Amino acid sequence: MSRRIVVAGAVSFYTQVGIQEFPVRYAPTWAPRWLATGVSGAAGHIARVLRALGDDVRLCSVVGRDAAGAAITAELGRERLLGPGIVEGSTSSSGVTLVTPDGRRMGFPHLAPVNGVTYPWDLFASQAQEADLLVMTNAKFVRDLVRPAARLGVPIAVDVHLITDLGDAYNLPWLESAEIIFCSHECLPVSPSLWVERLFDRYPRCRVAGVGLGGQGALAATREGTLIRVEAVTPREVVNTLGAGDALFGTFLHVWAATEDPIRALQAAVVHAGWKIGHRAPVSASLTCEELSALKNASMPPTVIGRWGT
Incomplete structure (x- = not known):
């Protein structure tokens, strides 16, 4: 059954450039290994993932x-x-994103042109009518919408990306309002399992927490105590890891919204993200629900299920 999901946040035009290595050495001119252009940005990528999987996306x-x-x-x-x-x-x-042959990337997002825009609350509220889920990215122009949105009675999901502090002032509206909170492991001050435990303790509204672990896969936990660790799978060669976290997050939300099964959701999310990074422009390539199910059956990622806080 298709779910109606609102996705709020930045949609950007990106240029992705294949380079040889980091750091980039200076030269007056240099021919890239490859170059790709297209639409990206967290909201744009998540929306495309959800649409491809069959959801009604606004x-x-x-x-x-x-x-x-x-x-x-x-x-x-x-x-x-x-x-x-x-x-x-x-x-x-x-x-602009620079990408090395092993898929590592360095992004240069230019969000200043939209950061100062005031998104109309009435328009957002109208889009949220009869929605099953609100995906409210932590783009600056979304921030003032979050607390009013929490009063609509629709679950909110957010990926706070490179967060370093549970008390982060900028991300506080999302942390206090969201039922599903994801982030990257890259800047966490503690282990991912301890992070989710502290997240649940500090923010009682959160029901599900997830942490992307890059090449190590992903971790997710529920407030009831379940802790899931899914190892990464790469069905194809790793080409470009841009947007892997958005793919992980969006796919998890699709399966979770349909089943409320965090194990199935995280396994599907890891498989989809692992498949996407085999493309030069991962944002432009998404699997349908049927394709993802077949790939998951063929490339089931190793999974460990336990308890947090023990």
Whole structure:
């Protein structure tokens, strides 16, 4: 059954450049190994994942009246994600990603053009009507929407990415309001298992917590005490890890919304993310529900189930 899911946040026009190594050595000119352009940004990628998996997605974002905006609008139209939730701004957000042969990437997101936009609450509330889930990314223009959205009675999900502190002032509205909270392991001050334990202790509204572990897979926990660790799988060669966390998060939400089974959700999420990073432009490639199910059966990731807090 299709779920109605609202996704709020940045949609950006990205250029991805294949380089030889980090650090990048200076040269007046240099031919990249490869180059790809297209629409990305956390909200754009998550929305595309959910749409491909069969959900009814309502995208709330800001797109500029510029050349990048025209490209974004065209691509969102092709993906059936262009709807009344798109607000027009003067300039679009954009970015550049450098990618080495082993798939490591360094991103340069330019969100300043949309950070100062005030997204209309009435428009967001209308998009949230009859929604099953609100995916509210931690983009700056979404921040003022979070606390009012928590009063709508619809579950909120967020990925706070490179968070370092449970008391982080910027992310506080999301931490206090979300029922599903994901993040990356890269900047955590403690182990991922201890992090989720402390997250549940501090934020009683949170029901499910997840941590992306990069090449080690992912971890998820429920408030009831279940702790799941799923190892990474890479069905193909690793080419570009851009957006792996968004793929993990979006796929988890799709399966969770349909089943409320965190084990199945995390296994599917790890498989989908592992498949996507085999593409030069992972954002543009997403599996359907049927394709993901078949791939998961063929590449079932090793899974350990335990308890947190023990």
